[in-house]
Amino acid sequence: MRTIDFLEQGDGAITLIDQRLLPHEKKILTIKTHQELIEAIQTLAVRGAPALGVAGALGVALIALRSQQQGWSQVEIDSAISALRAARPTAVNLAWGVDQVTPELVNGPSSVLKSALAISRADGLANRAMGKLGAAYLLDKCGERKLRILTHCNTGSLATSDWGTALGVIRELSEQGYIEEVFADETRPLLQGSRLTAWELSEAGIKYRILPDGAAASALFSGLIDAVLIGADRIARNGDSANKIGSLGVAVAAKESGIPFLVVAPESTIDRSLASGAEIEIEFRADSEVTHFAGNAVAPLGAKSYNPAFDVTLARYITAIVTEKCVYNLGAGVEI
Numbered sequence: 001m002r003t004i005d006f007l008e009q010g011d012g013a014i015t016l017i018d019q020r021l022l023p024h025e026k027k028i029l030t031i032k033t034h035q036e037l038i039e040a041i042q043t044l045a046v047r048g049a050p051a052l053g054v055a056g057a058l059g060v061a062l063i064a065l066r067s068q069q070q071g072w073s074q075v076e077i078d079s080a081i082s083a084l085r086a087a088r089p090t091a092v093n094l095a096w097g098v099d100q101v102t103p104e105l106v107n108g109p110s111s112v113l114k115s116a117l118a119i120s121r122a123d124g125l126a127n128r129a130m131g132k133l134g135a136a137y138l139l140d141k142c143g144e145r146k147l148r149i150l151t152h153c154n155t156g157s158l159a160t161s162d163w164g165t166a167l168g169v170i171r172e173l174s175e176q177g178y179i180e181e182v183f184a185d186e187t188r189p190l191l192q193g194s195r196l197t198a199w200e201l202s203e204a205g206i207k208y209r210i211l212p213d214g215a216a217a218s219a220l221f222s223g224l225i226d227a228v229l230i231g232a233d234r235i236a237r238n239g240d241s242a243n244k245i246g247s248l249g250v251a252v253a254a255k256e257s258g259i260p261f262l263v264v265a266p267e268s269t270i271d272r273s274l275a276s277g278a279e280i281e282i283e284f285r286a287d288s289e290v291t292h293f294a295g296n297a298v299a300p301l302g303a304k305s306y307n308p309a310f311d312v313t314l315a316r317y318i319t320a321i322v323t324e325k326c327v328y329n330l331g332a333g334v335e336i
Ligand code: MRU
Pocket: 044, 047, 048, 049, 050, 091, 152, 153, 154, 155, 156, 159, 160, 164, 165, 166, 192, 230, 231, 232, 233, 243, 244, 245, 309
């Protein structure tokens, strides 16, 4: 089952694995309207930058179909597309996916769908290419030996169209026999690490341990980790990379302890319109994600939170950025 796909039978619908319920329940959501898709995106039923790119593109296909079936006006079509495009602000892939296929609207729903499915296929191929490039780079840097890799959030099959970005490099290394163990940050507050990455690693038979986000720095300083691999939601021209909250702290600790810190992401995550990460819009989420745990209040009633969903890792803390095209080595004044 693909993380996100399109069901052409009947009235047409988007199908996706409901990531809010994993790992204990595997349920497929059938999305029939763009409003349902926006809700699925905002509540993280579907998430991860490349998967959001595919969701954006398939969402436009759904809008094209419904507008034809229900005779929408151009204003209704435009407003549905803008709402979808803005459903979450940080991952550039969502708006990118929408923009890639919107020009096909004039050719009808099946042209939009064809383009959207091509984006999904290309993302899958990109996963494999960056997996190979990242694995080769790391083995060159660390030497050909079994590696202990720390990762943050979820960058695997659930976040992409095939086997992942940073997690794709881990899968490639594992297939080549070069993984000793993966340290998966639990990824507070929504636990993408312990719920999703750990699930993918256990399904793949890759040895792993979950650590609280707060233990990452001490693991790095204790000599337990050979390299850090993370994904990205938006990368600026100078290499500054937005990713799940907590990534910045891991990067600073990795730099201080002399451990390679790689960002692995498709070219579509690079936003060359932005000179630096200071221009990246960061999504802030509800207090309840921090004040409650699994629906139960854990903080005093009415407690407020500081709950950014992402942070920006400055290029100076990043050893290299791996895409499907190449490995960008970062440095002062370098533009990617
Ligand atoms: O809030 P999320 O779960 O969508 O955040 C996802 C991340 O930060 C991922 O690391 C990033 O999108 C890369 S996914 C290959």
